[in-house]
Amino acid sequence: MTKNGHGSGTISFLQLLKERRTRDAIYHAASYWDARASARSGLSRSLWPSNVYNELWDARQQALIVRTLGSLVDRRVLEKTAFDDALVLGCFSVACRSMAELETAMRNVSSAVRFGGRVMLLEPIHRSPLLRRVLPLGVEDWIGAANRAGLHLMGADRMGFVPVRLVCSVRDWPPWLMRPLFNAGEEALDRAPYLSPLADYKLLLFESRRASA
Numbered sequence: 224m225t226k227n228g229h230g231s232g233t234i235s236f237l238q239l240l241k242e243r244r245t246r247d248a249i250y251h252a253a254s255y256w257d258a259r260a261s262a263r264s265g266l267s268r269s270l271w272p273s274n275v276y277n278e279l280w281d282a283r284q285q286a287l288i289v290r291t292l293g294s295l296v297d298r299r300v301l302e303k304t305a306f307d308d309a310l311v312l313g314c315f316s317v318a319c320r321s322m323a324e325l326e327t328a329m330r331n332v333s334s335a336v337r338f339g340g341r342v343m344l345l346e347p348i349h350r351s352p353l354l355r356r357v358l359p360l361g362v363e364d365w366i367g368a369a370n371r372a373g374l375h376l377m378g379a380d381r382m383g384f385v386p387v388r389l390v391c392s393v394r395d396w397p398p399w400l401m402r403p404l405f406n407a408g409e410e411a412l413d414r415a416p417y418l419s420p421l422a423d424y425k426l427l428l429f430e431s432r433r434a435s436a
Contacts, residue, residue, distance in 0.1 A: 250317050250357050271392035279405045280383070280392075284312070284345065287382055291343060291428055308341045313424070316346045316356045322368065325358060329372035333431050340431045342374055345382070348425040354385065362425055373433030383423030384408025 249255040260268045266277035288310065298307040309332050319325040332342055348362050349355040366376055387408035391401055412422050419425075 247320075247357055251320075271388075273392050273395045273401075275395040275398055275401050276388075276392045276405065279402060283382055283405075283409055287345070287380060287426060288343070291378065291380060291426060292341065306336050306340065308343070309336050311342070311344045311346070313346055315344070316348060316358050319358045321358075322360065322364065325360065325365070326368045326371060329368045329374065333369075333372040333374050333433055336431045338431055338433065341377070342369075342429045342431060344369075344427045344429075345424055346427075347383075347423050349423075354423065362427070365425075365427060369427070369429050373431060374429035375432050376427065377430050378428040380426035380428075381412050381419050381422030381424065382409060382426070384412055384418075385421045385423050388423050 265274045266281060267274050270277045300306060300308050311332060315325060315328050319328055336342060347356050348365055350359050350361050387404050391404060412418055
Protein backbone atom coordinates (compact mmCIF):
# COMPACT_ATOMS: atom_id res chain seq x y z
CA MET A 224 0.00 0.00 0.00
CA THR A 225 1.45 3.33 -0.99
CA LYS A 226 0.96 6.73 0.53
CA ASN A 227 0.55 9.95 -1.37
CA GLY A 228 0.95 13.63 -0.53
CA HIS A 229 -2.25 13.63 1.49
CA GLY A 230 -0.95 10.82 3.68
CA SER A 231 -3.65 8.34 2.73
CA GLY A 232 -3.36 4.82 1.41
CA THR A 233 -4.57 4.09 -2.11
CA ILE A 234 -5.99 0.73 -3.11
CA SER A 235 -7.50 -0.73 -6.23
CA PHE A 236 -11.21 -1.32 -6.69
CA LEU A 237 -10.50 -5.06 -6.81
CA GLN A 238 -8.76 -4.87 -3.44
CA LEU A 239 -11.78 -3.06 -2.04
CA LEU A 240 -14.09 -5.79 -3.33
CA LYS A 241 -11.86 -8.46 -1.79
CA GLU A 242 -12.06 -6.73 1.58
CA ARG A 243 -15.82 -6.46 1.31
CA ARG A 244 -16.13 -10.21 0.65
CA THR A 245 -14.49 -10.95 4.00
CA ARG A 246 -16.03 -8.06 5.97
CA ASP A 247 -18.21 -10.23 8.23
CA ALA A 248 -15.07 -11.79 9.68
CA ILE A 249 -12.61 -8.88 9.67
CA TYR A 250 -14.77 -5.92 10.71
CA HIS A 251 -15.19 -7.37 14.20
CA ALA A 252 -11.48 -7.99 14.71
CA ALA A 253 -9.47 -5.33 16.54
CA SER A 254 -6.38 -6.46 14.61
CA TYR A 255 -8.00 -5.36 11.33
CA TRP A 256 -8.60 -1.82 12.58
CA ASP A 257 -5.15 -1.66 14.20
CA ALA A 258 -3.51 -2.67 10.94
CA ARG A 259 -5.61 -0.21 9.00
CA ALA A 260 -4.69 2.63 11.36
CA SER A 261 -1.00 1.77 10.93
CA ALA A 262 -1.16 1.58 7.15
CA ARG A 263 -3.14 4.78 6.63
CA SER A 264 -3.18 8.29 8.03
CA GLY A 265 -5.70 11.08 8.44
CA LEU A 266 -9.38 10.36 7.91
CA SER A 267 -8.56 7.29 5.80
CA ARG A 268 -7.94 5.33 9.01
CA SER A 269 -11.71 5.08 9.48
CA LEU A 270 -13.14 6.30 6.17
CA TRP A 271 -12.15 5.71 2.56
CA PRO A 272 -8.60 5.21 1.25
CA SER A 273 -8.63 8.63 -0.46
CA ASN A 274 -8.22 11.58 1.88
CA VAL A 275 -9.12 14.00 -0.91
CA TYR A 276 -12.49 12.24 -1.04
CA ASN A 277 -12.64 12.04 2.76
CA GLU A 278 -12.30 15.81 3.14
CA LEU A 279 -15.27 16.31 0.84
CA TRP A 280 -17.20 13.57 2.64
CA ASP A 281 -16.53 15.09 6.06
CA ALA A 282 -17.67 18.55 4.95
CA ARG A 283 -20.86 17.10 3.44
CA GLN A 284 -21.54 15.09 6.59
CA GLN A 285 -21.14 18.15 8.82
CA ALA A 286 -23.41 20.19 6.56
CA LEU A 287 -26.04 17.44 6.69
CA ILE A 288 -25.91 17.34 10.51
CA VAL A 289 -26.40 21.12 10.70
CA ARG A 290 -29.20 20.95 8.13
CA THR A 291 -30.95 18.27 10.18
CA LEU A 292 -30.34 19.33 13.77
CA GLY A 293 -29.65 23.05 13.46
CA SER A 294 -27.42 24.67 16.07
CA LEU A 295 -26.32 22.43 18.94
CA VAL A 296 -25.22 25.37 21.09
CA ASP A 297 -26.41 24.89 24.70
CA ARG A 298 -27.64 21.38 23.92
CA ARG A 299 -26.07 18.33 25.53
CA VAL A 300 -24.89 15.70 23.08
CA LEU A 301 -24.11 12.44 24.88
CA GLU A 302 -22.52 14.15 27.87
CA LYS A 303 -24.35 12.17 30.52
CA THR A 304 -27.65 10.41 31.18
CA ALA A 305 -30.62 12.44 29.90
CA PHE A 306 -28.41 14.01 26.95
CA ASP A 307 -30.60 16.25 24.70
CA ASP A 308 -29.40 14.63 21.45
CA ALA A 309 -27.49 11.57 20.30
CA LEU A 310 -25.59 11.15 17.04
CA VAL A 311 -24.65 7.74 15.66
CA LEU A 312 -22.37 7.97 12.64
CA GLY A 313 -21.56 4.77 10.77
CA CYS A 314 -21.35 2.55 13.86
CA PHE A 315 -24.38 0.27 14.12
CA SER A 316 -24.06 -1.05 10.55
CA VAL A 317 -20.63 -2.47 11.41
CA ALA A 318 -21.01 -3.29 15.10
CA CYS A 319 -24.38 -5.08 14.81
CA ARG A 320 -24.59 -8.48 13.11
CA SER A 321 -28.31 -9.22 13.55
CA MET A 322 -31.68 -7.61 14.15
CA ALA A 323 -31.43 -8.59 17.82
CA GLU A 324 -28.12 -6.72 18.18
CA LEU A 325 -29.53 -3.70 16.35
CA GLU A 326 -32.54 -3.61 18.66
CA THR A 327 -30.25 -3.72 21.70
CA ALA A 328 -28.20 -0.85 20.30
CA MET A 329 -31.36 1.15 19.58
CA ARG A 330 -32.62 0.63 23.13
CA ASN A 331 -29.29 1.76 24.54
CA VAL A 332 -29.17 4.97 22.54
CA SER A 333 -32.86 5.65 23.20
CA SER A 334 -32.35 5.37 26.95
CA ALA A 335 -29.38 7.76 26.75
CA VAL A 336 -31.50 10.77 25.75
CA ARG A 337 -34.30 12.51 27.57
CA PHE A 338 -37.95 12.13 26.61
CA GLY A 339 -38.41 14.27 23.51
CA GLY A 340 -34.69 14.23 22.75
CA ARG A 341 -33.43 13.59 19.24
CA VAL A 342 -31.47 10.63 17.91
CA MET A 343 -29.82 11.05 14.53
CA LEU A 344 -28.45 8.03 12.69
CA LEU A 345 -26.25 8.40 9.61
CA GLU A 346 -25.45 4.87 8.50
CA PRO A 347 -24.70 2.82 5.36
CA ILE A 348 -28.01 0.94 5.35
CA HIS A 349 -28.18 -1.73 2.63
CA ARG A 350 -29.25 -5.27 1.92
CA SER A 351 -27.04 -5.37 -1.19
CA PRO A 352 -24.06 -7.76 -0.91
CA LEU A 353 -21.89 -5.11 -2.58
CA LEU A 354 -22.90 -2.08 -0.53
CA ARG A 355 -23.81 -3.43 2.90
CA ARG A 356 -21.21 -3.41 5.66
CA VAL A 357 -22.10 -6.16 8.17
CA LEU A 358 -25.80 -5.76 8.89
CA PRO A 359 -27.93 -6.85 5.87
CA LEU A 360 -31.12 -4.95 6.74
CA GLY A 361 -33.13 -2.32 4.87
CA VAL A 362 -34.30 1.11 5.98
CA GLU A 363 -37.71 -0.20 7.04
CA ASP A 364 -35.99 -2.75 9.31
CA TRP A 365 -33.98 -0.01 11.00
CA ILE A 366 -37.08 2.11 11.50
CA GLY A 367 -38.93 -0.86 12.98
CA ALA A 368 -36.09 -1.54 15.43
CA ALA A 369 -36.07 2.12 16.42
CA ASN A 370 -39.85 2.17 16.91
CA ARG A 371 -39.63 -0.83 19.24
CA ALA A 372 -36.99 1.05 21.22
CA GLY A 373 -39.33 3.99 21.76
CA LEU A 374 -38.02 6.18 18.92
CA HIS A 375 -40.41 7.97 16.55
CA LEU A 376 -39.25 8.85 13.02
CA MET A 377 -39.19 12.61 12.40
CA GLY A 378 -37.35 12.85 9.09
CA ALA A 379 -34.92 11.27 6.66
CA ASP A 380 -32.12 12.34 4.34
CA ARG A 381 -29.19 10.78 2.50
CA MET A 382 -25.64 11.31 1.26
CA GLY A 383 -22.87 9.55 -0.63
CA PHE A 384 -23.85 9.06 -4.30
CA VAL A 385 -22.72 5.47 -4.85
CA PRO A 386 -21.47 5.73 -8.49
CA VAL A 387 -19.16 8.60 -7.52
CA ARG A 388 -18.08 6.95 -4.28
CA LEU A 389 -17.10 3.68 -5.96
CA VAL A 390 -14.90 5.49 -8.47
CA CYS A 391 -13.46 8.32 -6.40
CA SER A 392 -12.95 6.96 -2.89
CA VAL A 393 -10.20 4.42 -3.59
CA ARG A 394 -7.41 6.83 -4.58
CA ASP A 395 -6.54 10.51 -4.43
CA TRP A 396 -7.61 11.96 -7.72
CA PRO A 397 -6.73 15.68 -8.08
CA PRO A 398 -9.04 17.94 -6.03
CA TRP A 399 -9.94 19.95 -9.14
CA LEU A 400 -11.39 16.74 -10.60
CA MET A 401 -12.77 15.19 -7.43
CA ARG A 402 -14.67 18.20 -6.09
CA PRO A 403 -17.07 18.80 -9.03
CA LEU A 404 -17.77 15.06 -9.35
CA PHE A 405 -18.51 14.73 -5.64
CA ASN A 406 -20.67 17.85 -5.53
CA ALA A 407 -22.62 16.80 -8.63
CA GLY A 408 -23.47 13.46 -7.02
CA GLU A 409 -24.61 15.05 -3.76
CA GLU A 410 -26.68 17.65 -5.58
CA ALA A 411 -28.37 14.87 -7.53
CA LEU A 412 -29.33 13.15 -4.25
CA ASP A 413 -30.68 16.42 -2.83
CA ARG A 414 -32.76 17.23 -5.88
CA ALA A 415 -34.07 13.78 -6.81
CA PRO A 416 -35.59 11.76 -3.94
CA TYR A 417 -36.04 8.77 -6.27
CA LEU A 418 -32.25 8.40 -6.28
CA SER A 419 -32.28 7.47 -2.59
CA PRO A 420 -31.40 3.79 -3.35
CA LEU A 421 -28.13 5.12 -4.82
CA ALA A 422 -27.23 6.93 -1.58
CA ASP A 423 -24.60 5.02 0.37
CA TYR A 424 -25.52 6.57 3.73
CA LYS A 425 -29.09 7.06 4.95
CA LEU A 426 -29.95 9.64 7.60
CA LEU A 427 -32.78 8.83 10.00
CA LEU A 428 -33.89 11.37 12.60
CA PHE A 429 -35.92 10.14 15.57
CA GLU A 430 -37.52 11.62 18.66
CA SER A 431 -37.32 9.66 21.90
CA ARG A 432 -40.70 8.72 23.32
CA ARG A 433 -39.36 6.88 26.37
CA ALA A 434 -38.08 8.23 29.66
CA SER A 435 -34.32 8.05 30.19
CA ALA A 436 -32.90 5.51 32.63
